[in-house]
Amino acid sequence: MAPRTAPDPTRRNERSRSAVLTAAYELVSEIGFGKLTIEAIAARAGVGKQTIYRWWPSKGAVVFDAFLTVNGHEGHFALPDTGDLAADLKTVLRLSIDDLADPAIDRTYRALNAEILNDPAVQAEYRTRLLDPLLEVTRDRLRSARAAGALAPDTDLDFAVELLYGPLYYRWMHRLGPLDHDHADRLVDSTLRALEPAAR
Structure with a gap:
């Protein structure tokens, strides 16, 4: 029988974080920022509200993080230099x-x-x-x-x-x-x- 290994909390946290960001981005696109709630994000992402509040101080912070991540802007800033x-x-x-x-x-x-x-x-x-x-x-x-x-x-x-x-x-x-x-x-x-x- 293969030995059991303890779950990796880092991997679990990253999955949860990714789920929160995806849920936030989808919901703000569907219903708008004004109607968006932390509760709705948590429900769609399958996490508790406290998980979200542990990583982000506000709804705006979650949505901004989601915007950067989903659109690939995080850490990817470069301008071409072709000489023209x-x-x-x-x-x-x-x-x-x-x-x-x-x-x-x-x-x-x-x-x-x-x-x-x-x-x-x-x-x-x-x-x-x-x-x-x-x-x-x-x-x-x-x-x-x-x-x-x-x-x-x-x-x-x-x-x-x-x-x-x-x-x-x-x-x-x-x-x-x-x-x-x-x-x-x-x-x-x-x-x-x-x-x-x-x-x-």
């Missing part, structure tokens, strides 16, 4: 627009934005795990372009990042028009015209 700055930035903005055009992602991200504005803990997680890493890799790509002479030598990289992402976020947040690849391309072209050496 315009093409590289268009690739990134087109992917961003594809995400925001997905109804499930759009609905979840809008709910998260309200939590980010109102919950300092969720805001800190958002800055640390999503926004700041994205801005930093973008600055790095612009920095290399500036060194290569593709941008004016006195280009303010923080301001350049705002020029690139700010209008996209504004258009999406206020539903001002369609978000498509053509819009992404025009946004990149306009930003680079403002930053190119000849413009100075």
